[in-house]
Amino acid sequence: MRKEVILGPIAACILWYVATELGLLDPLFLPSPIDTVKSLCSLAATGVIVTDIIGTLARLAIGFSIGGCVGIVLGLPTGYFNKLYSSLEILIDFFRSVPVASLFPLFLVFFGIGNPSKVATAAWASFFIVLVNTTYGVRNCKETRLLVAKGMKASKTQVFTKFILPDSLPQIVAGLRTALSIALIVVVVTEMFMRTKAGLGKRIYDASLTYETAELYASILVTGLLGYGLNKLFVLFESRVVHWSGK
Amino acid sequence: MVTVAIDNASKSYTRKGNHGHDKVQVLENLSFSVGNGEFVTLFGANGCGKTTLLKIIAGFDSVDNGRVRVDSLAPGEVKTGFIFQNYADSLLPWKRVVDNIALPLSLKGFEQKAAREKVEQLLGELNLELPLSAFPYQLSAGQQQMVAIARALAYESELLLLDEPFSSLDFQTRVSLQQEILRIWQNRGMTVLFVSHDIEEALFLADRLILLTNRPAKVKEIIRIELPRPRSQEVFESSEFSRLKVRTTKSFFESISECEKK
Numbered sequence: 001m002r003k004e005v006i007l008g009p010i011a012a013c014i015l016w017y018v019a020t021e022l023g024l025l026d027p028l029f030l031p032s033p034i035d036t037v038k039s040l041c042s043l044a045a046t047g048v049i050v051t052d053i054i055g056t057l058a059r060l061a062i063g064f065s066i067g068g069c070v071g072i073v074l075g076l077p078t079g080y081f082n083k084l085y086s087s088l089e090i091l092i093d094f095f096r097s098v099p100v101a102s103l104f105p106l107f108l109v110f111f112g113i114g115n116p117s118k119v120a121t122a123a124w125a126s127f128f129i130v131l132v133n134t135t136y137g138v139r140n141c142k143e144t145r146l147l148v149a150k151g152m153k154a155s156k157t158q159v160f161t162k163f164i165l166p167d168s169l170p171q172i173v174a175g176l177r178t179a180l181s182i183a184l185i186v187v188v189v190t191e192m193f194m195r196t197k198a199g200l201g202k203r204i205y206d207a208s209l210t211y212e213t214a215e216l217y218a219s220i221l222v223t224g225l226l227g228y229g230l231n232k233l234f235v236l237f238e239s240r241v242v243h244w245s246g247k
Numbered sequence: 248m249v250t251v252a253i254d255n256a257s258k259s260y261t262r263k264g265n266h267g268h269d270k271v272q273v274l275e276n277l278s279f280s281v282g283n284g285e286f287v288t289l290f291g292a293n294g295c296g297k298t299t300l301l302k303i304i305a306g307f308d309s310v311d312n313g314r315v316r317v318d319s320l321a322p323g324e325v326k327t328g329f330i331f332q333n334y335a336d337s338l339l340p341w342k343r344v345v346d347n348i349a350l351p352l353s354l355k356g357f358e359q360k361a362a363r364e365k366v367e368q369l370l371g372e373l374n375l376e377l378p379l380s381a382f383p384y385q386l387s388a389g390q391q392q393m394v395a396i397a398r399a400l401a402y403e404s405e406l407l408l409l410d411e412p413f414s415s416l417d418f419q420t421r422v423s424l425q426q427e428i429l430r431i432w433q434n435r436g437m438t439v440l441f442v443s444h445d446i447e448e449a450l451f452l453a454d455r456l457i458l459l460t461n462r463p464a465k466v467k468e469i470i471r472i473e474l475p476r477p478r479s480q481e482v483f484e485s486s487e488f489s490r491l492k493v494r495t496t497k498s499f500f501e502s503i504s505e506c507e508k509k
Contacts, residue, residue, distance in 0.1 A: 144336035147307055151329050152351045152402055162354070166341045244340035247384035 031214040039214035055198035063122025064183040071127045075134025096128040118190040125186045126179035133175025137168030170245035249318040251281040256313035275463035286439045288449040291459030297442045328399025330409040334392040338383040345379035351402035389420035409441045460502040467502040
């Protein structure tokens, strides 16, 4: 890896440290990096942060999986059948334009204040992103490749499994990657506002309510690292599964 | 080996214009035939309907009037290989080169191992070397187009339709692929219909060159090319080649000015 990639993060830490040492900002707004790390250590030592991470990850995993699977399963026929696509186009565009946050109250009514509503919200958000990407992936299959299939007298099943499905895979996977990032945001936000026993959103919100700024920053740091790590892992997965993407 | 017969073919399509729908006549009373095992090039201005014509012969599209027969059958009934100008879009980037060439075999139900063996045998017969385990996007442009051609041969195409296959390649690659396609044609003996907008290429390759007019496409002239085979780059220096080139160029510009007079 290129060496200079770590320069940015190091510079940011130094800047953070210097700013707090010079007392440029009230520690209530910005604690020193050392206090933040100390708080992180104590959160880790008692194990509470691990429970939070597991809680958030579990909701994310279930919500994202449900939304992603349903999105692919419904997106394939929607992209494949022109009439189905035309009749659903407005509905899909409408629902994916509704900010998912505006639906929180509805999800609370339908699923209660427990885990199901948080999972359902994440699933809903993932679903539309994956649905739209799968639909367009199928619709944007290369015309030339379909002619190749036709020229070689491929059966309808073969055209679908051997041409359309692999050709739309890069966009489906790209949709899954976006959905994963959005689902993480949704889970953290629902944990803040729908309350829960363990979750990073809850940890952040509680820390802010009690003015535990160091803990607040430590929790944000963990959440950020989690999102970053998940995305990196997914990109790695993507480069293996759809190696031809963008080439 | 097959013959192609096109008899009074007409084709138009409607296009959305500024003032509603325009009817565009692409082909009009077009007739010509291609003999068994013959190498024929179609030459004409860009956008004159050569691609449409080729797609009709492949069975991807149909004529409004007239008749198109491949070996007295409807287009698409006889095994036909179509080589597109855009090689990257015609290959399957998720499959290795060997499996790309083996595609027609796997569609027929061959096991992967058997299909791969057949491909290696085919390439051996053709004396073609390609990086079989690479993915198409890792190959040079010329090699990718050769993969597409090899795939059409694996399909045992009796008729090969090439739509400006080398026009996006650099000069050196184009010259070497022109030699390759001639070599393969002489080795296999299939009927070839090759669309080109490069006059030298069209003359160098063909037994006959069919000069098409501007849209709607009609046959302006058919030029028989009796240059000796096998042909090499030296052909370009011969006086016969120069004569043919002058004649074709003249006829081409005649057809354009006739079109502008209308």
